[in-house]
Amino acid sequence: MNRVSSFRIFLFLFCLLAAIGAWFLIVPQAGRLALVQSEAQAVRTEASEPAPASAAASRQQAFLADAAQAQELLPAADGQYDLVTLVESAVRSAGLPLNGLSVVSNSSPSDPPTGSLAGLGQLDLAISTEGSYQDIEKVIDRLGQLGRYLSVSAVSLSGSGTDAQLTAQITASAYYLPKSS
Numbered sequence: 085m086n087r088v089s090s091f092r093i094f095l096f097l098f099c100l101l102a103a104i105g106a107w108f109l110i111v112p113q114a115g116r117l118a119l120v121q122s123e124a125q126a127v128r129t130e131a132s133e134p135a136p137a138s139a140a141a142s143r144q145q146a147f148l149a150d151a152a153q154a155q156e157l158l159p160a161a162d163g164q165y166d167l168v169t170l171v172e173s174a175v176r177s178a179g180l181p182l183n184g185l186s187v188v189s190n191s192s193p194s195d196p197p198t199g200s201l202a203g204l205g206q207l208d209l210a211i212s213t214e215g216s217y218q219d220i221e222k223v224i225d226r227l228g229q230l231g232r233y234l235s236v237s238a239v240s241l242s243g244s245g246t247d248a249q250l251t252a253q254i255t256a257s258a259y260y261l262p263k264s265s
Contacts, residue, residue, distance in 0.1 A: 164190070167207060167232070167258050174226035175213050183251075184212035205262045211254040217241075220252045233259045 238255040
């Protein structure tokens, strides 16, 4: 009789602990599921309702903000001097020497590139520096943060021996909006 009673108590406690454990595992998940379902319902409701007139106004404001940013990032003239100064500061701020910087070509819209860049002027740059791989990565990252549209089209690395010094030849293009005549 004592054995049966001990087994029943053990079985009761086991079931009780299992129920409490399941409660603490299932209830938080059920709350998350309810939250996700309510968010999905809200999205469905928004999608089925027509967009108010203010949505068109907010889209227009976003477009104007993008256009203003494009005008800021695309200067109205080639600005070679300003561009060279910006590139030089980007290289030097990474702690590297600027071994060479030249404007290789300057194409205006009279000889436009094809594709989405048609109508933009383009300055092709050749940049030469040397340093560790990480420092050269910093330079390329800083070139992307110059505050004007600039794309790096090629990076050529060369090194000698076992030292970590690399020579980098970076080819980049900067873009501008030419003045309309």
